[in-house]
Amino acid sequence: MTEVVATIAFWVFAITAVVGALGVVWAKRVFHSAMFLTVALGSTAAIYVLLSADFLAAVQILVYTGAVVILVLFAIMLTPQSVELPTFAPGGQQLGGVIVALALLALMIAAITNQPWPLAAQPLDQPTSFGLGQGLLTTYLFPFELASLVLLVAMIGAILLARED
Amino acid sequence: MSPLLPLALLILLAPFLAFLLNAFVARRAWALAGAFTIIGVAVSFITSILVFFQVWAGARLDLTFPWLTIGPGQSRAVDLGLRIDPLTSVMMLAVSGVSLLVQIYSWAYLHETEFDAQGHPHVHRDPGFSRYYCWMALFTFSMLGLVLGSSLLTLFIFWELVGLCSYLLIGFWYDRGRTEARPLVAEGYEGQYADARLSPPEAAKKAFLTTRLGDLGLLIGILYLWSQTGTLTFSQLEGMVGSMPTEVATIAALLIFCGAVGKSAQFPLQVWLPDAMEGPTPVSALIHAATMVAAGVYLVGRTFFLFEHAPVAMLVVALIGGFTAFFAATMGLVNNDIKRVMAYSTVSQLGYMFLALGVGGLGAAMFHLFSHAWFKALLFLTAGSVIHGSGTQDMREMGGLGRLMPWTFLATLVAGLSLIGIPPLSGFWSKDLIIGAVRNHEPVVGVGRLFTLDLTVTGLLLFFALMTVMMTAFYTVRLLFLTFGGRWRGDPHLAHHVHEAPAAMLWPMLILIIPSIFVGLWGSPLVPVGHFVSFVEGRPFTEEMSLGDIALPLALALIGIVIAWLMYGLKTISPARVAALTGPLYRWAYNKWGFDDLYNALVGSVVVGFAWVVAWTDRVVVDGIVNWIAQVIVAIGRAGRVVQTGQVQTYAWVVFGGLVIVAAAVVLPTLGR
Amino acid sequence: MPGLNQFLILGAIIFCIGIYGALSRRNVVVLLMALELMLNGVNITLVAFNRFLTPPAGVSSSPFAGQMFALFVIAVAAAEAALGLAIVIAVYRVRHTVQVDQIDALRG
Numbered sequence: 001m002t003e004v005v006a007t008i009a010f011w012v013f014a015i016t017a018v019v020g021a022l023g024v025v026w027a028k029r030v031f032h033s034a035m036f037l038t039v040a041l042g043s044t045a046a047i048y049v050l051l052s053a054d055f056l057a058a059v060q061i062l063v064y065t066g067a068v069v070i071l072v073l074f075a076i077m078l079t080p081q082s083v084e085l086p087t088f089a090p091g092g093q094q095l096g097g098v099i100v101a102l103a104l105l106a107l108m109i110a111a112i113t114n115q116p117w118p119l120a121a122q123p124l125d126q127p128t129s130f131g132l133g134q135g136l137l138t139t140y141l142f143p144f145e146l147a148s149l150v151l152l153v154a155m156i157g158a159i160l161l162a163r164e165d
Numbered sequence: 166m167s168p169l170l171p172l173a174l175l176i177l178l179a180p181f182l183a184f185l186l187n188a189f190v191a192r193r194a195w196a197l198a199g200a201f202t203i204i205g206v207a208v209s210f211i212t213s214i215l216v217f218f219q220v221w222a223g224a225r226l227d228l229t230f231p232w233l234t235i236g237p238g239q240s241r242a243v244d245l246g247l248r249i250d251p252l253t254s255v256m257m258l259a260v261s262g263v264s265l266l267v268q269i270y271s272w273a274y275l276h277e278t279e280f281d282a283q284g285h286p287h288v289h290r291d292p293g294f295s296r297y298y299c300w301m302a303l304f305t306f307s308m309l310g311l312v313l314g315s316s317l318l319t320l321f322i323f324w325e326l327v328g329l330c331s332y333l334l335i336g337f338w339y340d341r342g343r344t345e346a347r348p349l350v351a352e353g354y355e356g357q358y359a360d361a362r363l364s365p366p367e368a369a370k371k372a373f374l375t376t377r378l379g380d381l382g383l384l385i386g387i388l389y390l391w392s393q394t395g396t397l398t399f400s401q402l403e404g405m406v407g408s409m410p411t412e413v414a415t416i417a418a419l420l421i422f423c424g425a426v427g428k429s430a431q432f433p434l435q436v437w438l439p440d441a442m443e444g445p446t447p448v449s450a451l452i453h454a455a456t457m458v459a460a461g462v463y464l465v466g467r468t469f470f471l472f473e474h475a476p477v478a479m480l481v482v483a484l485i486g487g488f489t490a491f492f493a494a495t496m497g498l499v500n501n502d503i504k505r506v507m508a509y510s511t512v513s514q515l516g517y518m519f520l521a522l523g524v525g526g527l528g529a530a531m532f533h534l535f536s537h538a539w540f541k542a543l544l545f546l547t548a549g550s551v552i553h554g555s556g557t558q559d560m561r562e563m564g565g566l567g568r569l570m571p572w573t574f575l576a577t578l579v580a581g582l583s584l585i586g587i588p589p590l591s592g593f594w595s596k597d598l599i600i601g602a603v604r605n606h607e608p609v610v611g612v613g614r615l616f617t618l619d620l621t622v623t624g625l626l627l628f629f630a631l632m633t634v635m636m637t638a639f640y641t642v643r644l645l646f647l648t649f650g651g652r653w654r655g656d657p658h659l660a661h662h663v664h665e666a667p668a669a670m671l672w673p674m675l676i677l678i679i680p681s682i683f684v685g686l687w688g689s690p691l692v693p694v695g696h697f698v699s700f701v702e703g704r705p706f707t708e709e710m711s712l713g714d715i716a717l718p719l720a721l722a723l724i725g726i727v728i729a730w731l732m733y734g735l736k737t738i739s740p741a742r743v744a745a746l747t748g749p750l751y752r753w754a755y756n757k758w759g760f761d762d763l764y765n766a767l768v769g770s771v772v773v774g775f776a777w778v779v780a781w782t783d784r785v786v787v788d789g790i791v792n793w794i795a796q797v798i799v800a801i802g803r804a805g806r807v808v809q810t811g812q813v814q815t816y817a818w819v820v821f822g823g824l825v826i827v828a829a830a831v832v833l834p835t836l837g838r
Numbered sequence: 839m840p841g842l843n844q845f846l847i848l849g850a851i852i853f854c855i856g857i858y859g860a861l862s863r864r865n866v867v868v869l870l871m872a873l874e875l876m877l878n879g880v881n882i883t884l885v886a887f888n889r890f891l892t893p894p895a896g897v898s899s900s901p902f903a904g905q906m907f908a909l910f911v912i913a914v915a916a917a918e919a920a921l922g923l924a925i926v927i928a929v930y931r932v933r934h935t936v937q938v939d940q941i942d943a944l945r946g
Contacts, residue, residue, distance in 0.1 A: 105851065117890070119891060150914060812939055
């Protein structure tokens, strides 16, 4: 039973994620792109849940859909552009982008399907918060501190850059 | 080691040391510069006298050392060295003696006396005083080195040095421009103009380039001779000449003669000597009368053993010498510039010397060189005195200087009579020796008979020689009358400024009178033993001078004198009438037989044509290549610039494109079904 | 429950859509959004690996290595988004445009 639910859930959220992503890229107005981004990011959070990454799903919603999308919306509002401006790159460039993206996709799919993945006997379906917390403060302490430093620097940098002077 | 060697080195190095010291002497210490040169040349002169007496007693020097060895072994070595023999010793006497007197004379010549509005004299020294003495020391050193050389190479090195000094000294007044034809201020010649003259740098360049042409022949001759014989030392060549085929000797001799033609201003390279008169008159006296121009004669004399084995070359030398003597004299007949007349006279007398060499009279030629050096130098120094005292070079503006400058007049008279060949002055003996040599010459080529006259080459040469005697007499007496006779014809305001030469200029002239009179006796029958010719040639001189030999030239000289006296002394025949009657001939002679115009046109067209070709090549080919390279680079840049669009997305596309390629390279090989 | 491959392919698709968006839109903000999409695709892949693959051997690594990785990616992506948008605002003040092809100092 859960298998069927999981499968359906996967396909639903996969499609919404892809649709959202395509919407980001194809929307004519920036604001619509931002909305589609929200949809895509939210769907990704659902995918995380399916992959038993509960903590990560929460973080995804909090940080991505909560903070990053707000940031994007602020940026959109602070940089008003007239609507008549062309939104898409010239045709040649578009074609180049399509080619590169499709080529890369094909290569990746080929690599994925041909690779003999070392699958575990049992998929990892455990609550993760405790394990992630413990890991952050023991094994991954150094990257943790660094990440905080990165965030500090980014914060200061963003303030400096965006300040009116 | 020969006792002559230290003396030879002293002779050479004294003026050279003077030159070096002068190069470092400041312009303010002008007196030092003059002193160094005069002392240096005096040392050379005194040592030359000592050397002469030793050589008279039989001492010789022939020192060579190999400078450069080409090929294996000593067999093909190029030598430098010093040589003293009778020929060298008399040349050194003439060179150092005349040079010393000229240096002393120059001291006063380079000081001009100007009179201001109140008539007070101001002495003004030439600003190039030190430079003058520096070059004069270098020249004396070079000329002495030339005659002391024991190999053709040594001679050639000094030959070129002498040419350089000539260039430097002709162009001494380098900031003087061209002299335009100005109207004469002369009574009786109103409406006529003084000749236009080149600027000294132009004259110097003309001299240098013209002699260069001759030097080219000389250099080729030296190389040819070396390639045929493997040596350039005179003594060795003399030994080899017997076994040399005639063609080789002829070619070498003719090429060497080219150098002589250039340096001694013979036809067809005579054009530079009249213009060389732009230099200071003492320079003309020393370089262009007595010494450097005689270097050509000396060269042929030194290599005479080569010419003796090449009869064709001898004939060429004689013909060119004879013709030059003749046609230069015609130009001297009509010219009005006192220095120019003497320049043509020098060319003519040099022609005599080559004529003598061409008929085998080595001793006669050298004797004429020796005696001519003294009286020609004196003539130029007197001309310098006249110019210095009267302020003009054009004889039409002179006159009456016999009373105003008596000593100068005396000196000019003596030298002039010597030049004409009046016995018992020096010129008489030397000129008659030459005419005697021509008379006794066995011709190589006969040119058939005309009526009853035997028109051999000897006849032609005799005609040249004798006609020249008459013309020499005419132009000399003309010069004397125009300059010293009658009344002052020039600018009346200048009349009371005309003055005799100062002491420093007068004494060298008076001293030079002595050899002008007495040197000839050395080559006269009055000294049967130790005759000049036997001294130089090294064999006893047996030829007698018959009365006929003496009478004909003397008669012709007297005819020339009389005609000139009638025209310029007694004014019985008017020179203007004569000029009008001879019309085209007069103008032809005045225009130097058209040679200057011909050469200017030739050189001009060649040079301009060549320059046009070179300019075209530079503009089209050279610049074209350079521009093309630049354009290629610009094109590459333009092509490469495409990559730098400034667009972020272009760069991003490239990055991802590269990623695709790398991924393909990694993934595709693993896809094996 | 779909297998590893499906999740991986999903991640790949989102990643490539992000690439296409980065290359074909003129608005800088949309460019940054596409960048976020790419990072998201990568995260999905990482988490999928974490669930399905044998844990990496080694004393100091935990069984949650993949999720750790994804966590840090999120952190850094957030920082990068903040900075990127700050730059966009700063550039907009000077250039008054957010068109990528107009923010170009080179001529030619």
